[in-house]
Structures are given as C-alpha cells and as structure tokens.
Amino acid sequence: MKIFLKIRSIFDRISYPDNSSEKRNNNISPKLEEKLALAPFLVIALAFLLLWGRVFSLKVKNGPVYEKKILENINYDTAESAYKRGDILDRNGTPLAVSKESYRIILNPADILEGQDDEKKKKRAEDNLEMTSKVLAETFGYDQQMIKDRINEYKDRRYYRLDAGITSEQKESFDANKETAEKDQRTSGKVIGVSFEKTYQRSYPNNALACDVIGFSQGDGDVGTGGIEQFYNSNLIGKEGKKYGYFNEDVGSNQVIKSAEDGDQIVSTIDINIQRIVEKHIQEWESSTGSKRTAVLVMNPNNGEILALATSKGYDLNHPRDLTKFYQQADIDKMDDKKKNDALNEIWRNFAVSDTYEPGSPSKVFTVAAGLEEGVIKGNETYFCDGFQKIGKWTIKCVSVHGHGLLTVTGALMQSCNDALMQIGAAIGVERFTKYQKIFGFGEMTGVDLPGEADTKGLIHTAQNMSAVDLATNSFGQNYNTTMVQTAAAFCSVINGGSYYRPHVAKQ
Secondary structure (H helix, E strand, O other): OHHHHHHHHHHHHOOOOOOOHHHOOOOOOOHHHHHHHHHHHHHHHHHHHHHHHHHHHHHHHHHHHHHHHHOOOOEEEEEEOOOOOHHHHHHHHEEEEEEEEEEEEEEEEHHOOOOOOOOHHHHHHHHHHHHHHHHHHHHHOOOHHHHHHHHHHOOOOEEEEEEEOOHHHHHHHHHHHHHHHHHHOOOOOOOOOOOEEEEEEEOOOOOEEEEHOEEEEOOOOOEEEEEHHHHHHHOOOOOOOEEEEEOOOOOOOEEEEEEEOOOEEEEEOOOOOHHHHHHHHHHHHHHHHOOOOOOEEOOOOOEEEEEEEEOOOOOOOOOOOOOOOOOHHHHHHHHHHHHHHHHHHHOOOOOOHHEEEEOOOOHHHHHHHHHHHOOOOOOOOEEEEEEEEEEEOEEEOOOOOOOEEEEEEEHHHHHOOOOOOHHHHHOOOHHHHHHHHHOOOOOOOOOOOOOOOOOOHHHOOOOOOOOOHHHHHHHOOOOOOEEHHHHHHHHHHOOOOOOOOEEEEEEO
C-alpha cells in the first residue's frame, strides 16, 4: 500500500505542481482515487504483454525464417591457398629471386582433443595428443611440450598455423613417421588433426650476388626488405586464394573456391655477368688494399639502366640475419637484440643509395662541363698551378704541394689539379656554379627505384649562402655531399651529351 501512496503522491505533484490543495478536486471519490493509482501498473503490464507477443512471434512463428538467414551468412569451413611471389630476373632472364613450393603445418586442436571433457573418451584424447605431438617433435625438431601447450591453448580452434617453410622431403618424412608410429602395438593413440597447406618459400640461387639490388623476403613472402624486394613489394605480392563454405536458404551447404593470384614478375636491368665481374674485383681489392667501404656502380649512360651495383659488405640473401661473416661468434653472443639489429641494418644498408660523402676529384668533370657550357672556357686555356690558391684569409692547397706548373684544361683533369679547378670555378661564379649543381642533380633526389635514398637537399650550398671559399672548394669536389648514384647519374649526362636519365634497376 505504501508503494501505491508513493505513486499517488507523484501523480499529485504532476497534476498540481504548486502542491496547492485548493486546486484539487475534493469531489473525487476514494474508489476512483485508488483506480487512478493503479493506472501506471496497467500501462507497464500492457507493454510487457506486447513485448512478449513480439518475442513469441520471432521465436515460434518466424524463427525458422530468421535462422536460415543467419545460417546463410555463417561460414562452416574456410581454408587459404597461397599465392606465388613474383620472380626477379636479370636482364637476360637469369633467375635472381624465385619462389619454391613448400608447406605450412596446420593443426586442428579441436579434433586432436575431441572428447577430453568426457570421462569415457578422455583417455583416447590424451593418447592422440601424446602421439601427435611426439611425431611432430621427432620429425621437425620441435619441443614436444611446446606443441602440447599450443594445442591446449587453442583447443577450441579447428585451424592453427604451427609453422611454414616445410620442404616436400620433410612432409614425406612426417608421413612415414606417422605410419610407423601408428603401427606400433605398444601405443593406442593416433596422429590426427595435422594437415599441410602448399605455400612458397623465397630462394636466391646466387646467394649474395647483387644482394644490394635484390633485397630479400622471408616467411610467407608478404614483405620485402631492401632492394627490388622492398621497392616493388606491391607488384611482387599476389592475393591468397580462399575456399569457404556457407549454408544456403535451404540450409544446405555450398562451397566457393577463389583461386590465388600470383605476383608480377620483375625483369631487372642487372646483367649478372657484369655483376660477377664487379664483385670479383671488389673482393680482390678488399683482400689486397681494403677500405672501410668499397662500392661499384655500372650504369648505361644512354638510358640510366643500372647494369651492376655492389658493395664490399655483401650478405647471403638466403640467410640475411647471419652475422658470422662479419663478426666472431664470441662477439655475436655478447650482443643484445638492439646491437644485433644495428649490425644487421648496417650490413643491409645500400651505401650507393643511402650514404652521402664528399665526391672529391670525380666532380672536377662537372666544373669543367659547366665552364664549357656557359662559354666561360673554350677548352684551349692554360692555367698555372703553384700548389695553392689564396682565398681571403685561407690558403687552399693543391694535391701537388709544389705545383703542377702550366696545365691545359685536359691536363688539369688528368693531373687532378685543385689549383686549376679553383681558377675555373672562380671564372664560372657562384650563380652559374650553383645552377649547374642543380642541373646535374646534386641536392635533388634521383628517384632511383631502390629504398632508402638519402636526401641531400641540405648538403649543398645555394647562391645565397655560398662564399668564395665554398666556391673554391666545391669546384674540386669538397665541402658538399652527394650519393654515389647521384654522381653516376650526373656523369652519364656528361658522357651522353647532356641528357639526364633517372637511374633505375627495373627494366619491366
């Protein structure tokens, strides 16, 4: 009764917000007041009745219809088929990177552990788990307990990818071990819930050859690291195929198979024969003289095709994380993960593209070319080298401290004379000199189709901040930075008569 009175009080406040008793109708009978108090409960009861009726309609009357609609959208079986990553070839069709067939190990934990919650079937489930994990461990070298833990961890799943990169020989070995184990009368378990999906494993037939150009891809081949593998990754990858089933409107099963789409093939500009010659000479140089880093780049000046590119830190593309070629095992053992990653990144780094340096004497050609193009020199001039030039308060020396004497333009290049080049640079002047640096591509990105190209925009002078000393040192290749691929592309434009081609490693 207290609840009724409370509800009545609420209705009173709604009807008479100022609580004035004068506004109440004192003629209402007690029975009518009691009926009014019950009105909210009747409304709520009616709402519940309507809701229950709707639920009944959905569940009983239309239940099968909605059940079919739901089942139509539920997959009852899904499997993937791997795509083949596109091959990389040299310009003559020689394979540089290929994808070979291999297998993934797929587990069905729910199948292996079926019945483990049933006392009558529990022993059989335990025996199957023991037998399956044992054969897997013996065949592939896994820790048996690790396999058991994985199966128990994913006990409700029917698809679990345990490993990849399994060879045909390993698969056949597993099948043989399975047959032998199941014939053993001393055991009652079976090897169940193990299947193999065909996939592909990346392989590099020439090991370390052209590693800086090719790069590598591991695992399922979805990601490339370095070289063509990284730069053209979106072209090389394909689309996985799928096989899945679903329930149709009659709750019958249908199956759809979508075939895998393989990745595109890349034909590179690399000539494997030239590449071998280059790497042979780098090895000979390193064995005799040696250097911190040696790199060689061979480019066709008439189209920008890179025919060979190699550095002294070549690594095996099939084992890109192997540091033993560069470090003693004792030193590797002392490295933490960060130091190992730093060491690997240093090895994988493409010096010709990613590192900058002062170009030095090779850039003297560009100074002479700019002078000839602008008409500042004709080519028949002579310059006297006394071993230095005095620029302001600075004395800038030539490579020959005693001087080369009288030199022609050709002689200045042949003798690599700093003094003569400073004189030519001064004649060109700051405005024209910086203009030609830009024309030759210095301070600009070349657009080479390899990852990690260094940005040298802030590593050269502008006409506004180049001093007389800067002009003098720049004229013979010091006091500004470039990359090896920039220098090579600039040289090509001098050789071919003035056309600048973007350096590139992909032919088609």
